[in-house]
Amino acid sequence: MDWSQSLRLIAPEETLSIAGLILLLVAAWGGDKASRLISILTVAALVAAGIMVSPALCGATMGPDASAFFGQFHADAFASYAKVLIYISAAASLVIAPVFFERFNAMRAEYPILVLFAALGMGIMVSAGDLLTLYIGLEMNSLAAYVLAAFLRNDGRSAEAGLKYFVLGALASGILLFGMSLTYGFTGTTSFSGINAALAGGLSHGALFGIVFMLAGLAFKVSAVPFHMWTPDVYEGAPTPVTMFFATAPKVAAMGLMMRVLLDAFSDQAAAWQQIVLFLALASIVVGALGAIGQTNIKRLMAYSSINNVGFILVGLAVATPQGASAMLFYLAIYIAMSLGGFAVILMLKDEDGNYVEHIPSYAGLSRTRPGLALGLAMIMFSLAGIPPLFGFWGKFLVFKAAVDGGMIALAALGFAASVIGAFYYLKVVKIIYFDEPADVVKGESDIWHKLILVISCVVISPLGFFLTKWLGGLTDTAATALFHAL
Amino acid sequence: MTGFPILSVMMLVPLAAGLACLFLDAKAARNLALVATLIDFVLGVVLWLNFDVGGAQWQFTERMELFSGFSYALGIDGIALLLIVLTVFLMPICIGASWKSIDKRVGEYMGAFLLMETLMIGVFCAQDIFLFYMFFEAGLIPMYLIIGIWGGADRIYAAYKFFLYTLLGSVLMLVAMLYMVHVAGTTDVPTLMAYDFDPKVQTWLWLAFFASFAVKMPMWPVHTWLPAAHVQAPTAGSVILAGVLLKMGGYGFIRFSLPMFPEASAYFGPLIWGLSMAAVVITSLIALVQDDMKKLIAYSSVAHMAIVTIGLFAFNTQGLEGSMMVMLSHGLVAGALFLCVGIIYDRLHTREIARYGGLSINMPRYALFFLLFTMASIGLPGTSGFVGEFLSLAGIYQVSTLTTLICATGIILGAGYMLYLYRRVAFGDQKNADAAAMLDLDAREYLMVVPLALAVLWMGIYPESFIAPMRSDIAALEARIAAAAPEGDSKVTVGKEKPVHEEAAHEGAH
Numbered sequence: 003m004d005w006s007q008s009l010r011l012i013a014p015e016e017t018l019s020i021a022g023l024i025l026l027l028v029a030a031w032g033g034d035k036a037s038r039l040i041s042i043l044t045v046a047a048l049v050a051a052g053i054m055v056s057p058a059l060c061g062a063t064m065g066p067d068a069s070a071f072f073g074q075f076h077a078d079a080f081a082s083y084a085k086v087l088i089y090i091s092a093a094a095s096l097v098i099a100p101v102f103f104e105r106f107n108a109m110r111a112e113y114p115i116l117v118l119f120a121a122l123g124m125g126i127m128v129s130a131g132d133l134l135t136l137y138i139g140l141e142m143n144s145l146a147a148y149v150l151a152a153f154l155r156n157d158g159r160s161a162e163a164g165l166k167y168f169v170l171g172a173l174a175s176g177i178l179l180f181g182m183s184l185t186y187g188f189t190g191t192t193s194f195s196g197i198n199a200a201l202a203g204g205l206s207h208g209a210l211f212g213i214v215f216m217l218a219g220l221a222f223k224v225s226a227v228p229f230h231m232w233t234p235d236v237y238e239g240a241p242t243p244v245t246m247f248f249a250t251a252p253k254v255a256a257m258g259l260m261m262r263v264l265l266d267a268f269s270d271q272a273a274a275w276q277q278i279v280l281f282l283a284l285a286s287i288v289v290g291a292l293g294a295i296g297q298t299n300i301k302r303l304m305a306y307s308s309i310n311n312v313g314f315i316l317v318g319l320a321v322a323t324p325q326g327a328s329a330m331l332f333y334l335a336i337y338i339a340m341s342l343g344g345f346a347v348i349l350m351l352k353d354e355d356g357n358y359v360e361h362i363p364s365y366a367g368l369s370r371t372r373p374g375l376a377l378g379l380a381m382i383m384f385s386l387a388g389i390p391p392l393f394g395f396w397g398k399f400l401v402f403k404a405a406v407d408g409g410m411i412a413l414a415a416l417g418f419a420a421s422v423i424g425a426f427y428y429l430k431v432v433k434i435i436y437f438d439e440p441a442d443v444v445k446g447e448s449d450i451w452h453k454l455i456l457v458i459s460c461v462v463i464s465p466l467g468f469f470l471t472k473w474l475g476g477l478t479d480t481a482a483t484a485l486f487h488a489l
Numbered sequence: 490m491t492g493f494p495i496l497s498v499m500m501l502v503p504l505a506a507g508l509a510c511l512f513l514d515a516k517a518a519r520n521l522a523l524v525a526t527l528i529d530f531v532l533g534v535v536l537w538l539n540f541d542v543g544g545a546q547w548q549f550t551e552r553m554e555l556f557s558g559f560s561y562a563l564g565i566d567g568i569a570l571l572l573i574v575l576t577v578f579l580m581p582i583c584i585g586a587s588w589k590s591i592d593k594r595v596g597e598y599m600g601a602f603l604l605m606e607t608l609m610i611g612v613f614c615a616q617d618i619f620l621f622y623m624f625f626e627a628g629l630i631p632m633y634l635i636i637g638i639w640g641g642a643d644r645i646y647a648a649y650k651f652f653l654y655t656l657l658g659s660v661l662m663l664v665a666m667l668y669m670v671h672v673a674g675t676t677d678v679p680t681l682m683a684y685d686f687d688p689k690v691q692t693w694l695w696l697a698f699f700a701s702f703a704v705k706m707p708m709w710p711v712h713t714w715l716p717a718a719h720v721q722a723p724t725a726g727s728v729i730l731a732g733v734l735l736k737m738g739g740y741g742f743i744r745f746s747l748p749m750f751p752e753a754s755a756y757f758g759p760l761i762w763g764l765s766m767a768a769v770v771i772t773s774l775i776a777l778v779q780d781d782m783k784k785l786i787a788y789s790s791v792a793h794m795a796i797v798t799i800g801l802f803a804f805n806t807q808g809l810e811g812s813m814m815v816m817l818s819h820g821l822v823a824g825a826l827f828l829c830v831g832i833i834y835d836r837l838h839t840r841e842i843a844r845y846g847g848l849s850i851n852m853p854r855y856a857l858f859f860l861l862f863t864m865a866s867i868g869l870p871g872t873s874g875f876v877g878e879f880l881s882l883a884g885i886y887q888v889s890t891l892t893t894l895i896c897a898t899g900i901i902l903g904a905g906y907m908l909y910l911y912r913r914v915a916f917g918d919q920k921n922a923d924a925a926a927m928l929d930l931d932a933r934e935y936l937m938v939v940p941l942a943l944a945v946l947w948m949g950i951y952p953e954s955f956i957a958p959m960r961s962d963i964a965a966l967e968a969r970i971a972a973a974a975p976e977g978d979s980k981v982t983v984g985k986e987k988p989v990h991e992e993a994a995h996e997g998a999h
Contacts, residue, residue, distance in 0.1 A: 377511075395626075403670075406664065415661065422653060422660060433648070436637060437644070469556070472556060475558070
């Protein structure tokens with residue numbers, strides 16, 4: 003392994019870093035007038051990075067070939083799959099942003115650059131092969147994300163969201179770091195393969211505490227119950243394009259990171275962490291579903307919905323098999339499509355004066371005033387509820403199939419039964435937009451980019467999505483295999 | 490017809506028309522929906538005519554490996570054929586029933602109905618267990634919208650109840666399906682039907698399927714969504730709900746529970762009998778005291794479905810054939826009765842029985858058809874209702890005398906509530922001036938009730954046409970479950986000829 007080989011493997015990260023630094027200079031001299039140009043260039047950089055990572059995914063690169071800097075960084079099929087999802091989410095969050103920020107006169111050149119650096123950090127997270135790489139990626143993402151949450155400087159709620167996110171995020175990072183130091187102390191190494199080898203003889207109490215603290219920190223990042231409290235507040239307060247970003251890319255990154263840590267570093271200690279993940283999964287499904295019932299703000303509803311979905315994704319992790327990992331990756335792809343579509347709808351729900359309408363009862367009778375928009379929202383809601391033939395069903399189907407094949411039938415039965423609770427609040431939204439008398443609040447015009455994203459995500463989650471199962475299933479299988487062969 | 494994917498086409502026609510309806514105005518949507526359902530009806534007739542009675546068990550099979558995890562596999566046997574024909578027969582009538590009564594959001598309404606048709610056909614012809622599940626479950630969405638948007642006053646409560654009840658039942662079934670596929674290693678329904686699951690596991694699998702089908706059927710005591718949904722749904726919604734959707738539960742039992750888990754089915758037989766006995770007596774008594782016509786018919790549906798379940802769990806040919814005949818007959822008769830209610834509801838906009846009276850004076854032709862369907866619901870010989878109920882009860886009699894005794898009271902109670910309903914609506918004085926002023930059937934309504942009446946009589950007078958296609962399938966099913974069949978308590982034996990005859994002849998020779 004020579005340096006040139008390593009540098010070649012991290013080419014996507016290099017591209018993004020250099021693009022970010024150059025654009026930062028452009029922003030410094032060009033000012034806010036250049037924000038549109040910078041947005042376009044950022045999307046271009048993300049697309050370029052996405053193209054760069056795809057050969058590793060399609061070529062099923064894994065093992066030592068994909069390992070850079072002596073195992074600190076893995077540019078394998080798993081990382082590539084996660085990065086493609088991250089870059090898509092980041093790019094979508096950029097194209098929908100200008101209309102939103104212009105309304106508040108807050109379109110600043112920093113926005114695309116912060117998103118870019120966050121995406122870079124997330125790319126490093128999913129490629130991590132060492133606790134230090136992991137932490138660098140995580141913090142790089144988090145610091146950008148704190149600023150993004152507070153991006154509407156003059157808005158009290160946005161500032162509150164940023165502060166809450168920062169304080170709680172810093173606490174979680176601290177807990178994670180504490181877990182990492184325990185792990186290092188009891189294994190004597192920070193590399194995942196070293197940890198795996200050191201724990202081969204059995205798990206000491208200290209290392210077990212290390213796992214528990216690391217899991218607590220990671221659970222915060224994926225907003226799994228009981229570390230979910232920040233989610234509704236941050237989702238509600240942050241500017242909607244940022245919320246869209248938070249709901250999509252960091253979920254992939256944190257989930258990918260969790261998979262790396264548990265299925266690579268601690269792969270032989272599954273018995274130790276499986277029950278923790280099981281609890282996180284079931285608690286997230288139930289609390290996410292119950293918490294959403296009383297919500298009247300659509301962004302808070304989406305926050306609880308994301309907690310609920312994270313629970314379903316964690317079911318795949320609890321199984322600790324390649325099939326479970328593959329199911330998680332598939333679920334993440336569908337979840338991204340549903341979330342992007344959902345937030346595109348939220349950005350299109352404007353009243354006559356162009357103010358954003360977030361109060362759900364105001365959507366009453368939307369199906370009669372804006373039939374297309376209502377159909378899109380209804381499809382996303384049914385899909386989130388996992389009702390076939392919409393594609394959201396397939397994600398749940400795969401994770402529970404993995405659970406049953408892995409012998410966890412009780413988990414599958416409980417999880418599915420709890421999904422019925424979730425169906426209730428999704429139905430409530432459909433009821434309001436289809437059954438109630440029109441409230442005539444939503445009248446504003448929609449931007450072409452929002453429409454485009456909504457249409458694309460609706461096509462993906464429609465029954466046509468099932469035609470993707472073979473192709474995408476092949477990719478997720480490759481990625482999951484790569485994950486299990488990373489060491 | 491080999492090579493022509495007729496089942497896919499039958500699903501595609503309403504689907505395409507349904508999507509197109511979303512973009513059309515009211516008039517065009519109505520016409521398109523009618524044309525599409527009529528095309529499907531013609532295709533259904535073609536399907537029936539080309540069905541090779543006594544031929545291969547699975548016909549018109551199609552299989553494409555389009556997806557990972559499950560395949561697009563279609564195919565029908567005689568049982569599925571008849572249910573598909575029932576579906577495509579009722580659909581044009583449903584569209585006709587909503588021709589005038591639905592005047593808001595017609596395009597969406599017709600779209601939802603056509604989507605329903607696609608999904609119902611899909612349920613009956615899916616040969617892959619997960620494909621079946623998707624069709625089975627997907628029907629919830631259009632039905633939720635139909636009840637919720639176009640239903641009556643209490644529609645939202647009814648829509649929620651319908652959706653969540655059936656969803657909870659279905660998800661448990663899905664877990665069982667995942668397990669079955671895991672163990673058997675295939676998603677192919679015919680293979681699974683022949684697979685012998687461990688009897689201990691069968692118990693759990695059976696219960697999971699039961700949770701779904703019992704709700705869909707619906708069996709007492711999980712039937713409470715049905716009266717709520719029926720009363721609130723528009724006429725055509727009730728027709729399709731009673732006519733076809735309820736049959737999905739029975740079809741599920743006959744296609745999955747019985748052949749896949751014969752031992753468990755035998756084990757739980759007494760449970761089914763108990764629930765059916767309770768259903769027959771309790772819901773019939775509830776039906777007797779209803780003031781609302783639709784509620785009355787809804788409760789009578791629950792009672793009729795109980796006759797289906799006892800026939801299914803009689804474990805013999807007569808019972809199985811009988812329960813299929815009850816399903817088909819009930820599909821026609823309950824559909825027709827809801828239609829009859831809808832016809833007068835359109836005129837007076839009330840379902841309260843007391844608001845009518847003496848309709849045989851001002852609507853004699855309507856009263857005639859209503860009487861025919863009432864009699865068919867009671868099970869008068871010569872109508873479709875008789876054949877199925879008699880066979881079901883004859884089937885269960887071989888197994889359990891007590892069950893037969895109690896379920897047979899359903900026929901008496903059925904006569905009670907139906908005739909009482911008919912007396913209050915059609916006979917007596919014309920108490921209400923507005924009811925007395927209602928006009929008799931018009932041409933559109935004739936077109937809806939006459940085919941139903943003919944079908945009811947055909948099925949009652951010559952049921953062989955309907956029994957023939959499914960005979961070999963029922964026999965195959967009977968052979969599959971024969972080993973597990975419980976021993977009957979009635980010990981029916983064929984009577985022997987008395988030897989007297991022979992002796993008399995012998996003596997005569999001397």
